[in-house]
Amino acid sequence: MKTRSMRWRLTWVSVKCVLVAWLVWLGCQIWQLSRAHYGFWDESQREVASQILISMPDGLERLPERARAPAASTQDHKMSWQVWAHGRNVVYSPAAPGEPLKPDFTDGFARRTIAGQVWHVYSLADPRRGLVVQVGRSKQMIANELRTWIGMSLLAAGLILGLFMLTVWAVVGRSLRPLTALRQTLIARRPLDLTPLHAPGLPSEFTPLVDAFNDQLDRVDQALQNERRFIADAAHELRTPLAVLSAHADLARRADNADERDAALRRLSAGVQRAARLSEQLLDLARLDAEATSPALVAVEAAPLLVIVVRDFETLARERGQRISLRTEDGRILCDVDQLGILFRNLVDNAVRYAGEGGRIAVSWKRESRDAGEVMALCVADDGPGVPGEERERIFHRFYRANGGSTPSRSNGSGIGLSLVARIARTHHASIQVGDGLDGRGLAVTVTFPVA
Incomplete structure (x- = not known):
């Protein structure tokens, strides 16, 4: 037309x-x-x-x-x-x-x-x-x-x-001459040039349009920066697991007897599991970064979802001699079910990984009264080595590992799981508290959600 x-x-x-x-x-x-x-x-x-x-x-x-x-x-x-x-x-x-x-x-x-x-x-x-x-x-x-x-x-x-x-x-x-000049400026720009537009002499009626376009350029620039940073971080994080997998595969291939081969294959299998978990967390992170708007929150009874997540980790916990306890109460919250599942899974996974052999993990979902009203509190606590007090505020930063990621107890972590928890908690208007775990040992992470 x-x-x-x-x-x-x-x-x-x-x-x-x-x-x-x-x-x-x-x-x-x-x-x-x-x-x-x-x-x-x-x-x-x-x-x-x-x-x-x-x-x-x-x-x-x-x-x-x-x-x-x-x-x-x-x-x-x-x-x-x-x-x-x-x-x-x-x-x-x-x-x-x-x-x-x-x-x-x-x-x-x-x-x-x-x-x-x-x-x-x-x-x-x-x-x-x-x-x-x-x-x-x-x-x-x-x-x-x-x-x-x-x-x-x-x-x-x-x-x-x-x-x-x-x-x-x-x-x-x-x-309208400044508008024509602005059009020529846009045509002459390089594809990824996201610097703000400057249009001197433009009629005041078009100024809000240019301001909105500059805001959009800024959001696109932030999205591109996030994508570039994610690609760089993902490449860095995947480099070591892939190198370890390659080394274990070479050891299994050069093994002189069945026992050495089985040991190498067990280490290779564990490395594959770690790489798969890292890839899953990276994909979750990429999906959250790609969402332009906040998800639609609906009232959900979250206890059944938490039960499913905890049961998924029972087999892994038994292999490590760990015990997982779960206590739930009825309570509905406004949430996105997919994101809430990611939050539950990462908190339980973090506790299972760092509780150590024979450790204990306690998961609870209960209603509490706070100054702002009633909330539903998710608490995941373990009795593992824990996190030093001066580092607890930084464990929710992306790709951060306590103790620099150099200790054996932390070698399996990627520094992504808890950053996903913090990201999803902000989306759901939830708050996070970190304290001591079971019997004054380990770590306890509590996330409180407003009751629907």
Whole structure:
């Protein structure tokens, strides 16, 4: 669908508004001028009659015949007049009829039909000199005058409208010139140039549009920076697990006996599990980064979901000689089920990984009363080596590992799981507290959600 330019729209709308206003004015003027018994026509006839009467010399009654007035002194196209002296028509305008315009010769206005035309006449007498001046306009004269006036008005209006249209076209074009320059700037930009736009001289009506576009550019730039940082971090995090897997595979291939081969394969299997877990966390992180808007939160009974997550980790816990306990209470929260599952899984996974051989993990989901009202509190605690107090605030940073990730107890971590927990908690308006774990040992992470 072809659309007209804003320049054309503004020009055309402005011209139409002026044209409508002018047509209304013209109609009013025509209506006013066509009322012969009102306004300046009556006044002009009275004035013309007075001037003619004053200008007539004495002795007109001695003229032998009617005298035609010189063409230069007549208004035959607009008005006709007669001068009568003692009942004789002694002077007249070229278009005046031969019979009296007002036969009773009394002063004042009258309307008469002469030779099939309607006349509007005015008569003025000078009894001392015996003179009577009669001035009249026929319907044809009035129509001619109106046509002449309308023609001149249309010509003037056409010239004015043309000039107005050219002026509006030029002014709008000049005002939109910065917008054209902005378009050329965008066309000339490199594909990934996300620097803010600068448009000096742009009309104020377009400033909010440019500001919104700059805000969008800033969000796109942040998204690209996040993506680049994620790719760099993911490449760094995957490099070591992949190298370890390759080393274990080489050891298994070069093993001299079945026992060495089995040991190498067990280490290879554990490495594959760690790499799979890392890949899963990286994909979760990428999905959260890609979400442009907050998820739609719905009221959900979260206890069954937590039960499913804990049961998924029971087998791994038994292999390590660990015990997992779970206590739940009924309570609905506003959440995104997929993200809540990621939060549950990462907290339990973190506890299972760091509780150590024979450790204990306690998971609870219960209703509590706080100053802000009732909340549902998820607490995951273990009795492992824990995290030093000075590092507890940083464990939720992306790719951060306590103790620099160098201790054996932390070698399996990626530094992603708890950062996902913090990210999802912010999305769900939840708060996180970190404290000591079971029996004053290990770590306890508590996440509180508002009750729906």
